Amino acid sequence: MNEFWSTLRELPGAFAWPWWLCALPLPWLARRLLPPRRSASAALKVAFGDRLDAISAPGGGGSSGGISVFAWLAWGLLCLAAARPQQLGPAIAPPQAGRDMMLAVDLSGSMSEEDMTLGDSVVDRLTAAKAVLADFLDRRAGDRIALLVFGQRAYTLTPLTLDRDAVREQLRDAVVGLAGRETAIGDAIGLAVKRLRGQPAEQRVVILLTDGVNTAGALTPMKAAELAKNEGVRVHTIAFGGEGGLSVFGFRLPGTGEDEIDEATLQAVAKTTGGRFFRARDTESLSGIYAEIDALEPVQRPGQRVRPRIERYPWPLAGAVALALLGFAAPLRRPA
Known part of the structure; x- marks a missing residue:
């Protein structure tokens, strides 16, 4: 496994911490595996309760579907930023060192x-x-x-x-x-x-x-x-x-x-x-x-040319913040 992550880090334009991508399914797993939250307060029982449950369920006719899309995209971009995507820059040679x-x-x-x-x-x-x-x-x-x-x-x-x-x-x-x-x-x-x-x-x-x-x-x-x-x-x-x-x-x-x-x-x-x-x-x-x-009195010649890695995590991080703000703002713009 360690060799797999090391190989992934060495790929051109890869990630510095690729294991953070394993966090992508965590919200879905939490939703599927954790028991639903039960309220201890008194509830009003109505004859058409089954219909209300169907509307509030995932994929139902409620308005939560749009918000969940923003949340999923924001979470994905956040995991991407945490993995620190990097791009290889132009090759440079270290300076010569002489006398x-x-x-x-x-x-x-x-x-x-x-x-x-x-x-x-x-x-x-x-x-x-x-x-x-x-x-x-x-x-x-x-x-x-x-x-x-x-x-x-x-x-x-x-x-x-x-x-x-x-x-x-x-x-x-x-x-x-x-x-x-x-x-x-x-x-x-x-x-x-x-x-x-x-x-x-x-x-x-x-x-x-x-x-x-x-x-x-x-x-x-x-x-x-x-x-x-x-x-x-x-x-x-x-x-x-x-x-x-x-x-x-x-x-x-x-x-x-x-x-x-x-x-x-x-x-x-x-x-x-x-x-x-x-x-x-x-x-x-x-x-x-x-x-x-x-x-x-030889001059030490330059070493092997290297390509520096340029950090690109600010882009997905900014995207995650923007989608999160859109997710919060979307319900506020719907007419009452």
Whole structure:
């Protein structure tokens, strides 16, 4: 029996409490099985009593037939409303759940170095990083993303938000030197940790892109890494930059560049916090790194689409009330 009711509840457009439909015959059963009410008061006996009994009996020539129809219909609708009829609504998917991710981008003076290729053009490091980051943002639906930039100081341009377009716009408007010409890697990590501190654990991620050495700020990168470790923040570090050097009419002069990225410190920061270290020497390798980070920090995809049940009991309930009122009003409208 329990399986029968469970199957009935699972039918499309079915009832939440279908057992209430068993109450439909109760008035009829009560009328058939219960003894008639006998009055103890004195009664007037007349010679044509049999005819009066026939008139007052069910189906007789009295006026109770119309009222009983309203009563039966009202009772049926009332039982229908009690069974809670439901209708399946349109299918919806639960929202995606992702990470609280902080993008920390270096805007120091060295990011203006034109040693990157984007398409057929030679561009500076920041322009190349912007192009790759924009593609990365397109794949992070469900993440709350913040944008932090740093040079001599660190600043949060965009707080944690699901609005990736806002992050993309702020990134597009960022320019070299906006936060100073030096590089404060430690302060950038420290500020990111501070902004992520109040977010759910195991969801806090920092992706730090830099092309230099820590030359400014109050925190050393390793001290900031310890703070990140204590707060459960993973820091993925990306050392980004080509060979550098001088260029003439778009052609690079060999032997004029010098790699000044502190890879050892960036590796130590990533290892301390449980993150990964990456080295990108061109736009293609940087794009591959962000694709790898995308796999390391997956976004939880939506679950199975579900169809919510919409309650429809107000309609039969309103019908029952209306029929009950009509049943009471019908005898009042008959002429005396």
